[in-house]
Amino acid sequence: MTDAILTARHLTKQFTTRGDGAFIAGTSTFTAVDDVSFEVPRGRTLGIVGESGSGKSTTARIVAKLIDATSGTLEFDGVDVTQARGRALAAFRSNVQVVFQDPFSSLNPRHTVEKIITAPLDYQGISPAGGKRALVRELLERVGLNPDHAQRYPAQFSGGQAQRIGIARALAVSPKLVICDEAVSALDVSVQAKVINLLNSLQAELGLSYVFIAHDLAVVRQIADTVAVMSRGRIVEQGDRDAIFERPQHDYTKALLAAVPKIDPEWELRRARMLAEEGAGA
Template sequence: MSTPAYTPLLRARDLVKEFKQPGRKAFRAVDGINFELAQRETLGIVGESGSGKSTTARIVARLIDPTSGSVEFHGEDVTRRSGAALRDFRGSVQVVFQDPYSSLNPRQTVEQIISAPLRYQGRKATGGYRKVVKEAMARVGLDPDHSDRYPAQFSGGQAQRIGIARALVVRPKLVICDEAVSALDVSVQAQVLDLLRDLQREHDLSYIFIAHDLAVVRQIAHTVAVISGGRVVEQGPRDAIFDDPQHEYTKTLLSAVPRINPAWDSVRTGLGREGT
């Protein structure tokens, strides 16, 4: 009996995104990116500011359209979806943004914020939206009795948990975390990362975790793609990327990380010799 062909949850093929500027040559923010993401795994996407990480994430979530290339979800190209089919896809892929306060409507209560994806999707909630919201709040470690409060009444870590609850309420298959912990204190970062790992095991979630902090990526990612100038310059299993980087750009990123793994010292030393 033949083994069924492997189909990743998500596959990006030759993604290109150009932004047109009046009177100037189009700027290519994403330039032929390819990667795959397996079910129940986390892909870390790393690179410096302006490398194309967030633009890639927005294409995957269909917040913007690619200039060319495709995004396959369960083997189907979703860049061609529109209308109800696109709405269904967006129920399967949710985003947690960098700044928890700017991504939450300050004029809405937590109940309104968390239930918004359900309302957008036109989904009915067993027991009503309020019941579902309270369950979602409890799941991410928030007090369900605070559902009538507003975002400004919560700490940064709590506000980010609201964003996570909002993403999970439609039971997605993929959650894109775009610098989701970079605005948080280190101790709060650890709490949110633990929460994300627990939720991944509990709900069979896949993550795309975008960050410039490689120490954070190493804690949560199974595989890593390193992006520079809109291109993937290196990708592979987490430990291979961190312990034996091959591309000079990856080595440069790692050399800037505070010492966590003694093996990185050889990378730094090698870079230092080359520069003398």
Template sequence: MTQVESRPKADAAPKTNELLNVSGLTKHFPVRNGLLATKQVVRAVDGVDFSVAKGEALGLVGESGCGKTTTGRMLVRLLEATAGRIEFDGRDITHLRGKQLRQLRQEIQIIFQDPYSSLNPRHTVGKIIATPFQVNRITPPGGERARVKELLEIVGLNPEHYNRFPHEFSGGQRQRIGIARALALQPRLIIADEPVSALDVSIQAQVVNLLRNLQREFGLSFVFIAHDLSVVRHFCDRIAVMYLGKVVEVGDRTQIYETPSHPYTRALLSAVPDAGILGRQDDKRIRLVGDVPTPLNPPSGCRFRTRCWKAQDICASEEPPLRLMPTGGEAACHFPESPSGAGAPEPAPAATGAED
């Protein structure tokens, strides 16, 4: 298996170098319940804040249903935000439409999770990669065909396969086609929505290394959405951890993996099959008790309290804000983990705050 190249350690990027700034980002999906058609909303994303610097890779992680993919789709404007603000290079892009939105998509592109369903099976690879030029009415220097072949070569594919169809390629090759399409308009920010989770383990490292090389060569910024913390550890400079529509911790890679402040982050890391992550302080697997609460009716106060071994009365009555921790990151917790790793969970879950 190809090894993922390790990224050198980096501190949190300075805010003066911000490319993307997200504040209070919210997405509620309306649903109707029963014969009386009672209106409810799924709080998929419920007030998210983070930033991405120029040339930086921010990892957005959390278990399934936490809202990370919905967040990514709002960033690229495939979904309209219910509330909040998205600023790109100092410009408010939250509700852009028409020509302005088309121009924005030249600068922000997305790589989808499934490398097959995101490609039109009726179109050749050449036509798929050329679509961004046609939609935006752009004629690249040297012509469309020459630029598409150049992009195929950049992502490690044979330019002579220009006229082949998606079904003629392997999963890893299809994802490279999707990456080439995302690069066509020379974007500054790429939203990578679990770009390797649908690939064989032997291919994942090759695609991650390709993205790393592209980032270096073109100075790209990434929002890298994933649930595999081992991949995120190697690719991202900073990491934002999401739980039930909220960001519960943000920090640089070293801080998150070595001294996590939020109990949920610590529980996630304990489940990673990597002996190097928690071997330094506690090699015991933290097993969270109970199911994830429904986003239709999230718990009051801290949303993690119903599964947290540290939960107390204040956790049910007051929602903890993101605040600076002694370790240098930010966490939304009334009783954060100590840098020494003390405060391991008790054998039985805390009863306080178990009811919504």
């Protein structure tokens, strides 16, 4: 039996829309997530992949308990958190953090890096040993940023650096699970590789589990251990990463893989080595 940090069973999310009364009367229901089940192995990465509108980001929001599922259950570290409220919800959120797609949209432009990173600590009422300032310096160094830049503002950083700040913020409360919702899609390819290398090294160092949401199969292959493929709100195929990529069973998965540009193998090997060297020094 798999040692799962998170188990989702039959998650469904429906949204109700109301007509304006002039051209559209009454209400209608849209099912964004439809009977979705999966596990996130402890210390490993589940990649959820699909096109825009497939329901993957809504699934991420349910897993992070930013929104409630219409039906289904969510179990975290052996505890049912489906209906968690109050202290139980606060405890869950200290263990589950999110890294969002656009780092600049998710970082308050009026706050210094130090204030951004310590915000989860303030929300949880946590006073780290050694003080918040020391923790901020440690986290900035851990994600490859200059600790002396803690008093700077988000606009003073590049996109890749801003996303590292978002990762540092997620790590501030020592979570067990980090949800990366299209966390590298807004970055250049070379920067994507460095951030993925950072996430991989943090996982090895801290024993983190990830739910990694993406539309880019090439990115998913670099980080995921298991993969769930979503289409129209449903998981159409899931399993071991190599099995999904080398022996896809569902026509939708095959179509996604067929859309990935084919690259000369020798050139790709040289590129992979170059990015690995860059990542080691990032």
